[in-house]
Amino acid sequence: MKSILHKAATRGNADHGWLQSKHTFSFANYYNPDRMNFGVLRVLNDDSVSENKGFGTHPHRDMEIISIPLEGDLKHMDNMGNSTVIKSGDVQVMSAGTGVMHSEYNNSAENPVKFLQIWVLPNKKDVTPRYDQITLDVSDRENKLQQIISPNPNDAGVWIHQDAWFFMTKLHQGKNISYTLKKPKKNGVYVFVLSGSAQINSQELDERDGFGLWDIDTFNISATSDTEILLMEVPMELNN
Structure with missing residues (x-):
């Protein structure tokens, strides 16, 4: 990673x-x-x-x-x-x-x-x-990932011209959630903490911190307080 x-x-x-x-x-x-x-x-x-x-x-x-x-x-x-x-x-x-x-x-x-x-x-x-x-029904992101953006017009959320997937979640303190990349060999994930605090692996994240990860298949997010998070999976190469 x-x-x-x-x-x-x-x-x-x-x-x-x-x-x-x-x-x-x-x-x-x-x-x-x-x-x-x-x-x-x-x-x-x-x-x-x-x-x-x-x-x-x-x-x-x-x-x-x-x-x-x-x-x-x-x-x-x-x-x-x-x-x-x-x-x-x-x-x-x-x-x-x-x-x-x-x-x-x-x-x-x-x-x-x-x-x-x-x-x-x-x-x-x-x-x-x-x-x-x-x-969106924001209750659908309580302690789980709610997809808001994808490359697919018929998928949940809205779509864009890119192999990218965005999710939002509201995790209660002590809750954990895992994310598996859609395209782990091509993409990375940028996690942006909207409120509260969380931990990814050993990295502590606070409100408005951003944390990018790549060369990884899956990872866990642990809520160290009630937290709201935006997760963005995007290609790492600029020329697609």
Whole structure:
């Protein structure tokens, strides 16, 4: 097994007043040559957007963009004709492909919106842009893994143009769960602790820590407190 640990306090920080963002990997004004990606996982931003504020219309191309709201309501609009609001329990995906324009705003005048924005490099370029979102039953992740993203349009959750699988779980203190990689010879797993604390093998993980593992078939997660975790299995090679 090979691994890499990214403690929460080592992430890049962006303070724009209306936007507070923590960058696990190099992004915008934060550049660290040792923190460019984990395989095809290129961006993991932990964002908090103030009331009635947001990102104006901007372009993307050839990227799988995933938004996971944690608190509050996020308003999305794009040039494909979509105008939606996503909230905690929802997962949104946008395949930018040949090019898309979109905006994201806090839909509340009273409370901030907190969400993860995740970019995954696709295994196909110049695809037709697409948008999808799903509302999940969060009770289905209590002490078990709930699949939220896969490569398969007919599978649970939403799908992306990549051999990647994302899961979320809420583990009660003292509970254990195991994960077996779908493609252990090709993929690795990046574990991101949303809340609480957990242990993988002998590695202790706290809130907002990230832990990448590869050259491994299976591993166990032990909850050292009540914890919520996002698990992302992705190819380790950038050229697919």
